[in-house]
Amino acid sequence: MLIKSVPACAPKASEITPKSVFLDRRRFIKTAAASGLIPALGPFALTNDAKAALTGRALANVAKSAYGKGLTPTEASYVTSYNNFYEFGTSKEDPAVLARDFQARPWSVVVDGEVGKPGTYDFEDLVSPHQLQERIYRFRCVEAWSMVVPWVGIPLGDMIKRMEPTSKAKYVAFETLNDPDQMPGQARRVLPWPYVEGLRLDEAMNPLALMAVGLYGEELPNQNGAPLRLVTPWKYGFKSIKSIVRISLVEKMPPTTWNNAGPNEYGFYANVNPDVSHPRWSQAKERVLGSGYFSSKVPTLKFNGYQEEVAGLYAGMDLAKYY
Amino acid sequence: MMRETKIRWIARPVVFLVCLAPLGWIFWRAVNGDLGANPIETVNRFLGDWAIRSLLLALAVTPLVHITGQSVIVRFRRMLGLFAFFYALLHLSNYIIADQAFNWGDIWADIVKRKFITMGMLNMLILIPLAVTSTKGMIRRLGGKRWRKLHRMVYFVGVGAVVHYTMMVKADLMQPIIHGSILAVLLGYRALRKTRRSASAG
Numbered sequence: 001m002l003i004k005s006v007p008a009c010a011p012k013a014s015e016i017t018p019k020s021v022f023l024d025r026r027r028f029i030k031t032a033a034a035s036g037l038i039p040a041l042g043p044f045a046l047t048n049d050a051k052a053a054l055t056g057r058a059l060a061n062v063a064k065s066a067y068g069k070g071l072t073p074t075e076a077s078y079v080t081s082y083n084n085f086y087e088f089g090t091s092k093e094d095p096a097v098l099a100r101d102f103q104a105r106p107w108s109v110v111v112d113g114e115v116g117k118p119g120t121y122d123f124e125d126l127v128s129p130h131q132l133q134e135r136i137y138r139f140r141c142v143e144a145w146s147m148v149v150p151w152v153g154i155p156l157g158d159m160i161k162r163m164e165p166t167s168k169a170k171y172v173a174f175e176t177l178n179d180p181d182q183m184p185g186q187a188r189r190v191l192p193w194p195y196v197e198g199l200r201l202d203e204a205m206n207p208l209a210l211m212a213v214g215l216y217g218e219e220l221p222n223q224n225g226a227p228l229r230l231v232t233p234w235k236y237g238f239k240s241i242k243s244i245v246r247i248s249l250v251e252k253m254p255p256t257t258w259n260n261a262g263p264n265e266y267g268f269y270a271n272v273n274p275d276v277s278h279p280r281w282s283q284a285k286e287r288v289l290g291s292g293y294f295s296s297k298v299p300t301l302k303f304n305g306y307q308e309e310v311a312g313l314y315a316g317m318d319l320a321k322y323y
Numbered sequence: 324m325m326r327e328t329k330i331r332w333i334a335r336p337v338v339f340l341v342c343l344a345p346l347g348w349i350f351w352r353a354v355n356g357d358l359g360a361n362p363i364e365t366v367n368r369f370l371g372d373w374a375i376r377s378l379l380l381a382l383a384v385t386p387l388v389h390i391t392g393q394s395v396i397v398r399f400r401r402m403l404g405l406f407a408f409f410y411a412l413l414h415l416s417n418y419i420i421a422d423q424a425f426n427w428g429d430i431w432a433d434i435v436k437r438k439f440i441t442m443g444m445l446n447m448l449i450l451i452p453l454a455v456t457s458t459k460g461m462i463r464r465l466g467g468k469r470w471r472k473l474h475r476m477v478y479f480v481g482v483g484a485v486v487h488y489t490m491m492v493k494a495d496l497m498q499p500i501i502h503g504s505i506l507a508v509l510l511g512y513r514a515l516r517k518t519r520r521s522a523s524a525g
Binding site for chain 2: 074077078079081082086090092093145147188190191261262277279280281282284285287289290293294296297
């Protein structure tokens with residue numbers, strides 16, 4: 001016979017948390033992210049979830065390009081699980097988890113400022129007139145680590161030409177989506193939202209500048225800036241603004257987020273430069289992600305190795321002053 | 324006698340193993356290839372976090388004794404303090420061995436140019452004599468009064484550790500603020516108690 005004795009200290013049924021509440025793990029994670037708890041709980045709570053994968057949605061009709069010959073791409077799981085995307089939390093493992101439900105479609109981009117064709121463009125209308133290309137680029141973060149990423153995208157210059165910039169247009173300003181409901185990291189003002197970035201027009205027209213829509217032949221994962229992000233491989237990674245909702249052609253140098261947050265640390269240009277030291281990280285060397293635990297850092301190349309393509313843009317400029 | 328046996332053979336080993344658990348956890352993750360894309364950074368932050376947390380635990384002992392009246396808690400203070408030193412030493416070793424690969428020129432440049440590293444090194448410099456003089460023999464040799472004076476340096480390390488953390492962080496100050504607030508409570512308690520006692524004595 002089964003004798004059930006209930007000790008006096010046992011919780012009453014009414015005191016037990018309803019299943020619906022404790023199963024609502026995703027909400028908990030979002031709240032935790034918003035309150036900054038994830039870094040504290042992170043290693044215990046999230047490591048297994050953070051092993052994000054690619055989207056599985058292959059992009060059709062991608063042309064190969066000559067960019068990146070001889071480079072070996074970093075393991076895809078690293079590229080999709082190690083992201084600085086503060087809109088989805090400030091630890092690098094956060095975005096892969098917190099961006100899972102992000103709605104990257106339908107998506108529209110406002111084009112305005114000094115252009116002949118302003119308007120609100122649907123993502124497909126912006127991208128589909130162009131031939132998608134794969135370009136394997138080195139990606140160098142200001143935190144002194146680097147990856148090699150096989151992006152899929154279109155030259156930014158081609159996209160801008162279709163907007164018909166006026167003669168007054170000197171700079172391009174970009175803006176990330178500002179939607180705290182979808183981007184839990186925006187619940188706290190760790191940076192002023194929305195994230196904004198900018199390029200000089202001649203930088204934007206340089207053939208290296210890419211508007212990326214994919215990685216590894218597939219659509220961009222949310223945590224990598226879906227559906228549309230900038231890639232400027234000769235600049236530190238924070239210039240490569242993600243989840244873009246506005247592109248403005250402007251006359252004056254636009255404000256940029258990290259430059260506003262720390263002007264002595266992050267400049268407008270942010271060109272990769274081993275000779276210009278940074279208050280936090282020596283930029284002389286970088287850690288190549290995916291190399292072994294005890295393998296040494298490698299020397300960082302000026303303009304991240306793209307000197308031939310971009311050095312002309314900065315002829316005569318003091319790069320220690322305009323960092 | 325019973326009580327002494329329990330502390331020595333049960334409570335102490337349990338606390339010891341609990342303090343060792345973070346190291347076991349990171350080791351487990353390393354063995355399973357679960358340190359992410361930048362394992363050196365993962366390990367470094369993890370060890371730094373646990374150095375600060377152990378230090379805060381050690382600093383919590385005295386207030387806890389006062390509040391609970393359970394003087395037995397003092398028996399764990401040295402172990403907690405030594406674990407703080409242990410995790411700090413591993414944190415520093417990981418930086419020197421794995422991150423900088425013994426490149427002393429780069430390490431020196433970091434110490435001189437990057438203030439959060441200057442701060443971290445200063446903390447370590449203070450922790451070393453505290454760890455060395457943690458034995459019973461050293462307490463006897465130094466004399467209780469001098470020993471206590473020397474070990475008050477740990478308050479500087481507490482503040483220094485939070486400053487080191489704060490300076491390292493790029494934008495999100497939440498974690499340094501949480502750790503700093505706990506430290507402020509622990510040090511504030513001491514300051515308050517001292518002023519109250521001197522007031523009542525006068």
